[in-house]
Amino acid sequence: MTATQQSPKTSGSVATTGRTRRPIIGDRGVGEFLLDQRAFVALIVLVIVFALLSDAFLTPSNLITMTKHVAYNAILALGMLLVITTAGIDLSVGSIVGLSGIVAGVMLQGWQLSLFDVTAYPAVWVVIIVALAVGALVGSLNGLLVTRFNVAPFIATLGTMYIARGAALLISNGSTFPKLQGDPELGNTGFSFLGVARPLGIPTAIWIMVAFAIVIALLVNKTRFGRWLYATGGNERAAQLSGVPVKKVKMRVYIISGICAAMAGLIIASELTSAAPQTGNTFELNAIAAVVIGGASLAGGRGTVKGALIGAFVIGFLSDGLVLVGVSSFWQTVIKGLVIVLAVILDQGQERLKKARAAAQAAQSVKQEAAEREAAKAA
Amino acid sequence: MSESNGRITTRGAVVMRAEAVTKAYGGTHALRGVDFELRVGEVTALIGENGAGKSTLMKILAGVEQPSSGTITLDGEVVAFANPTEALSRGVAIIHQELSLCLNMSIADNIFLGRERVRNGAVDFAAQREETVQLLERLEEPLDPRTTAADLRLGQQQIVEIARALSEDARILIMDEPTSALSHAEVQVLFRLIRELTSRGVSVVYISHHLDECLELADTAVVLRDGEIVARAPMAEVDLPWIVSQMVGRESGDLYAPMAYDPGEVLLSLDGVVVSDPDSPGRLAARDVSFDVHAGEVVGIYGLMGAGRTELLEALAGRNPILAGSVTLDGKDLTGLSVEDRIDRGLILVPEDRQRDGLVQVLSVGRNMALASVGKFVQGLFLNPKPESELLAETARGVKVKMAGFDAAIGSLSGGNQQKVVIGKALMTEPRVVVLDEPTRGIDVGAKADIFALMASQAREGRAVLFATSELDEVLYASDRIIVMARGRVVAELDPRTTSREQLMAIADSPAQATNARNEA
DSSP: OOGGGSOHHHHHTTTTOSOOOOOSSGGGOHHHHHHHTHHHHHHHHHHHHHHHHOTTTTSHHHHHHHHHHHHHHHHHHHHHHHHHHTTOOOTTHHHHHHHHHHHHHHHHHOEEETTTTEEEOOOHHHHHHHHHHHHHHHHHHHHHHHHTSOOOHHHHHHHHHHHHHHHHHHHHTTOOBOOTTOOGGGTOOOGGGTTTOOGGGSOHHHHHHHHHHHHHHHHHHHSHHHHHHHHHHHOHHHHHHTTOOHHHHHHHHHHHHHHHHHHHHHHHHHHHTSBOTTTTTTHHHHHHHHHHHTTOOTTSSOOOHHHHHHHHHHHHHHHHHHHHTTOOHHHHHHHHHHHHHHHHHHHHHHHHHHHHHHHHHHHHHHHHHHHHHHHHHHO | OOOSSSOOOSTTSEEEEEEEEEEEETTEEEEEEEEEEEETTOEEEEEOOTTSSHHHHHHHHTTSSOOSEEEEEETTEEEOOSSHHHHHHTTEEEEOSSOOOOTTSBHHHHHTTTSOOEETTEEOHHHHHHHHHHHHHHTTOOOOTTSBGGGSOHHHHHHHHHHHHHHTTOSEEEEESTTTTOOHHHHHHHHHHHHHHHHTTOEEEEEOSOHHHHHHHOSEEEEEETTEEEEEEEGGGOOHHHHHHHHHSSOTTOOOOOOOOOOOSEEEEEEEEEEEOTTSTTSEEEEEEEEEEETTOEEEEEOOTTSSHHHHHHHHHTSSOOOEEEEEETTEEOTTOOHHHHHHHTEEEEOSOIIIIIOOTTSBHHHHHHGGGGGGGEETTEEOHHHHHHHHHHHHHHHTOOOSOTTSBGGGSOHHHHHHHHHHHHHHTOOSEEEEESTTTTOOHHHHHHHHHHHHHHHHTTOEEEEEESOHHHHHHHOSEEEEEETTEEEEEEOGGGOOHHHHHHHHHOHHHHGGGOOOO
16 A cells, blocks of 8 residues: 555656647547537538529628628627536527617717706717626626526526516617717717728628637636636536636626627617617527537537637528528528537537547546556566 | 245245345446345345445345346346336335435325326325325324425435335335434334334345444344455344454454654644534534644544534535634634635645536546636736646646546546546645545545555645545544544544554444543544
């Protein structure tokens, strides 16, 4: 019973394991590589099929238009990804899209501050910040319900989904705010930049999507918060005992998700130059679908920015492509459903494969250790 | 399923037999060629330390698990139960060590779960309630059968489990630690019931850490050690010292000699700590616990199941609240601090259940090991991977973990190496006090030795090491000082150099006598 029976050879192997770059396909075989990259493969297949069916599909202008459509959902999906990684869900994002548009609409149309009996016309940057803050506020309400009052995320965000939608209807009295381009005399023009402008020939919405994706990818992969995020979703009890402030983590993901949703709402309001209280209805479901197609697990702990983005592209390109080749919108809905279900089935298959491999490795290492012990005993 | 014909009912005849039964999990053997027999109307006590294979053998008899090789015969006929329901239909019932009630359902629903009394296509709730009342009367626990299981005390829940086994008219009743949550009076009721059952020809297998219970109740003692049966004798011919020496496999007095040690100043100090049981908040898991842990020493807490070790350690780590009393680290009060604050102050727990509380299965080996100390590597906004990988490599060498690399899936490691990762995670935080709960549970002998060596070396580096175990040998071998807990209280403080297994076991088993025999180390 001494520690010296461990052979120095085996403990030395530890030191050599730095950052080893994995081979792209490696020893796993092509089939498994494709399974691993299934969302990306699905996207390529979609592009090829639609390019064959329609000449218009692969033109630069169509690709840009489709990507712009993808952008709102992708921004929502990025926030949703964080929430789902903690094993939560955020059903309120669609309503936040509507609410943030209405908040922007109210302020650009003239913000009646009855207390002071004046109508304020805040500058566009103020409008944007206030709208994002409203998204953050709804998100923090979600976080508070989940962490402080122990409401299940599904129920908490179902509640705020109705509350935010109701708030949007109340503020707007159910009607649409038109003409959000502003008035040069009032100094509040420029809102159209978000949804209409095309810096360097590419719509602002796409730039925003790219910026959000980079920020969230850095957050997830390079920061302490990213580590906390995966640990919280993977095993909350273990994370907590390791000193991870799991409540803080959950609070933050709902706030970020709310901000993402508010941003999407602003882009849509800007593009339409009007804000309707019903905007964003059922958007939360598209965002969840994108995240799931991208390989995230609703049980938490698993999911990547790349996956969520590809998922958003799959859903967006699928919808637009089906429109382009003239498939009826009823069939579009059915096909979208099939894709989501298929994605999850493949995901389950891959998980089983991974678990089986890990179990086999563990059994192997146990045998090896037993053999080494025998050898040490014999020596 | 021909039950009535071939039944063996002659008192004293062998009714069930296991022959050359082995069971392997992966590469480790839980049972190695066990022969075991049960006689009609007798109580057989199955005795052994943790991990000896008792529960595995009973699970095989009851159809919960299947043997890797060997045969089971019942009434002289070879049987291979695929599941517990099949075993139950032949009259073999088991009461598990872990309670398995559906807490949201009523007592009656629980008792008839999976074999509801059906009349005219609907569940006959009235008949189920009726039968439940009768069963509970036999157990002298007159509860309303409609009571929700969650509203029962732990002991009452255990009685419901027992009632469930009785409801099936079992001929062979396997009880795995049935008394761990029962009060003394409830234990006496259970014993009366067991005697009544045996007088009607029921055979009972009784597993308990409380050896006095086995002595009182059983007709035959069977001792299991390291997956093999090492002794078998009529209970009338044996006594406690004999059982203990068979269990531990050495004559008494044959001690390991812990190294001389040189304790420094007090690092961790507990004063009158009271902790409630998080699973049933009405029950106190630890009461009025006071002791100190010095720098440079390894203190082992020894106690049987239900002694309150885990609850106490989790409260120290900040997971559960401390109801009364105080805990100080380096003279500073820890009251009210969160888990992360305590880790910052230098106290971290290596939890008992590494799958549930220690590891994040979806993360790699490296990510798991660095989880508690990622704060160290923050530079500006981002983590700096270089110092992280350096400290990881250093820690992995220190704890001797064998793995394919830090990117390997945590599930691909053996149990011992997974445990080393959890310990490595704790050591990476550079703690002043390391608290380990059952650090060697479910791991092989080689890894155990590594972990004990590691604990000793941590103490020599000036840390305080506090660990809890329910294994005699381990606490005697690995501790500089032993604290014995029983039913939530510290009952003795002992020096492992001058303490024998028998003394230790006797103290942990019967707390009433031990309080007088306080032996300051």
